Each structure stands twice: as C-alpha cells, then as structure tokens.
Amino acid sequence: MDLVIDIGNTNIVYGIYDQNRWVHQWRVETDIQQDELYYGMHLRSLFLEYGIKLNAIQYIGLSSVVPPLTEVISGMVAKLLGSDVVVMGPEVYKCIPLHIENIYEIGSDLVANAVAAFTKFQQHCLVVDFGTALTFTTVSDEPAILGVAIAPGLKTAMRALSTSTAKLPDVELELPSSVLGRNTEHALQAGVLIGFTGLVEKMIERTRQELPVACKVVATGGLSSVLTPLHQQFDLIDPHLTLEGIRYLLLQYNAR
Template structure:
C-alpha cells in the first residue's frame, strides 16, 4: 500500500493508494513547526479509525512546496513506518519530463507532479489550472514537456486582501452566486459578484491567451479544491481531476518501483 503525501502551502494531504486507487485521504493544516511525532499521533489514529494496520503501508512518497515541512514528514516515514520515503523530483522519483523554462529548479513540486499526471491521463497539449493558495496555469505540450505557466493570487487570498484592507466589508463565503444578475443589490452580493465572476473572467481570459500562444488545440484540466465550484459555470474546463497531484505521486511511485 502506498502512502502519498502532498504538502502544500495551506494543507498537507495524505492519501492511501491500493491497486492504483485512492482508498482513503486526510488533510491537516500546513504548519512547518509540526513535528514528525505530532503527524504520527494524528495519522495513526486516523488509520486505526479506518481499520487499517500501519504495517500495510510499504511505500511512501512525499511532494512539498514547503521545504521546512520535509524533514518532519521524513521523520514520520522513517520512525513510524520504517520506510525511507521517495521525494518527488529526486532520485528514483525524478519527474522524467523536460522542464523547458528559464529556471527549471524553481518549478514547484506540485506543478511538476500535476504535469506528470495530466500527461499520463490525457493526450495532446494541455493547460492545467490548479486552484490552491495561488491559482496556477501550466502549459504541457503533447510530448509531456512543461513549457511554463502563470501564477495568480488564489481566490481566497484575494478575498482576504479585500476584507483585511477595508473597514466595513464583511467576510463572505465563496460560492456560486444565486442571482444571474451581475449588478448586486447589497454589499454581500456585490462582493460575491466581484470576486466570483471577476475570477471567472480572469480564468477565461488567461486560458484564451494561453491557447492562442500555444497555437494548437489544448485540453484544459482543472484541479484543486475550488475546481468543482468553477466547473459549474459552464465550459471553462474539458476535465476536472480533483486528485491530480496525488495521482501524479502514485505514477512516480510506480515508476520508481519498476
């Protein structure tokens, strides 16, 4: 059984794979100060609740964009599972794709893993939209090469900045506006329209510009927590793959084992 760990800026996601399928997944807020022992107390209890013996875990792979978190996840793997973890992008878990940008080493592990997973699942040129702490747009060509992308503020970051820098605007939830009107009749509606439909306009505009620059038909694959919400708008995406990063880690782990 494979334990895949994806440490992002907001959450660390743990997923158990069996026979190539996700058996269980859990998430915890990212905190670089959290020790391997603290991860173990939390994770081992969750395994017990699901009736899963920790000894069934025989492989671990870690991807992180938070360097300080890696040591403690390594301690968790070695001390509580007796396993030397694979690290995405390193050694036997190398991405094995061409990262065709000015500074290949600066590419975040999550984006590289997404490129691996998307190329494994789809043919042709791809645009991957990942809704995380930041919203990223990545171009992957028909050969699986990573060609570059865009980094935009995540929608929750944008909302936090709006509310945090104004005296009278309330906190609102990100959701699909109930009214079809884009002229709000109260403060909350006006904020939701601005944030939600403004974000949709950004997504549409950037995808259109990327497709024009690619110059060939490109499938748009969305992932991340808010992908399902924005998929309700219409035909923004050709596919929504909520577990794309985790599936990419599973691909790397399988390649390392072969």
C-alpha cells in the same frame, strides 16, 4: 497500498491508493508551528480509525511547497511506517521523459500536475489548479512543461480583502447570480468569484491562442468545483490529479 502526501500552503493532503483506486483522502490544515509528534499522532489516529495497518504501506511519495514542513512530515512518516519516503525533486524528475527548463525552481505540485495530465491524455494539456494559488501549467506532447502562470487563489484573494480592509468581512465562497452586489457579502462574492471566472476563461483562451495545436484543459484543486460556469471549459475535473502525478513519479523513481 501506497501513501501519497501533498503538502500545500493551506492543507496537507494524505492519499491512500490501493487496488487501482484512491480508497482514502484526508486533509489536514497546514501549520508550520507544529512538530513531528503532532502530525504523527494525527496520521496514526487516521490509520487506526480507517483500519489501516502501519505495515501495509508499500511506497510513500511526498510533494511539498512548504520547506519548513518537508523534513518534519517526511521524518514523521518514515519513523511511523518504518519505510523510506521519496520526496519529489530534481532527482525524481530525472526518471521521467519530461523536459523541465527550471528543474530546481519549479514547484513539485506543478510537475505532478503536468505528469498526471500528460499521462492521461498524451497530448498538449493545460492544468488549472485551484489552490492557495491559482496556477496554469501547460505541457506539450513532447512532453515538456512549456510554461506556468500563477495568480492568487480564490481564498487568498478573499482573505486579502478581509484582512487588509477595516469593513470587508470574510465571506463564503458561493457564486452569486449577479455582478450587481446588493450588500457587502454579495459585492465581495461578485467581484472575486465572477472576476476569477473571467480570469480563468481568459487564461484558457490565451493559452490556446499561443499553442500550435489543440489542448485538453484539466481542472484540479480543492476549489475546482466552486466556479460552476467554468465546468464547460474543462475536459476533466480531477480532484486527485496532483496525487496521481506524485504517485506516478514515485513509481517511476522506484522502478529505475
């Protein structure tokens, strides 16, 4: 049984992998003000609620794009479970045959996405990750990460509008049927959600134009299911893709 942790700007995702499948996945709101005690109590309660023994975890892998929480969470988990935590980074990347040009700069979540997509398809892939940021990671069949594009995520864009303006509220992420907004909520949904649909379609189109061969397109992230018109653009929608990549990196590192 393995524990995989993905620390993002909005959520911390814990995944329990056992017998060739993800048996549990839990999301906790990311809060950089909290300490080891807070996160430790929460994780311990989850283990207790789902009947998981603390000594049942064999390997632990952690990816983080929130530096203040990397040591907090890794330290908490190591103390709670009494096991070493492998933190994704350059030393781990060296254990896989994936060429990364900016090995000390790229986010570990993007590397995990690239590794998981290539492992699944063994060819050129584009990973679209709908998270706090909307990211596009392209990996070749060499394999190598060819490049990354980053835009604000859906919730980030919506929150920016509601917090930076006096009269625009925070609204639900529901795709409207028309771009002709009949009220403020509808107008925001039309502008952001339908606008983001066009953004993603254009990025997929441009990526395919710039590649020498056809590529698979994979979607992941907590909001990957929101923009339903895009689903026909994807060869795979995998909410566990980042966790899969972290786990693969973890296994390769431990097998070195």
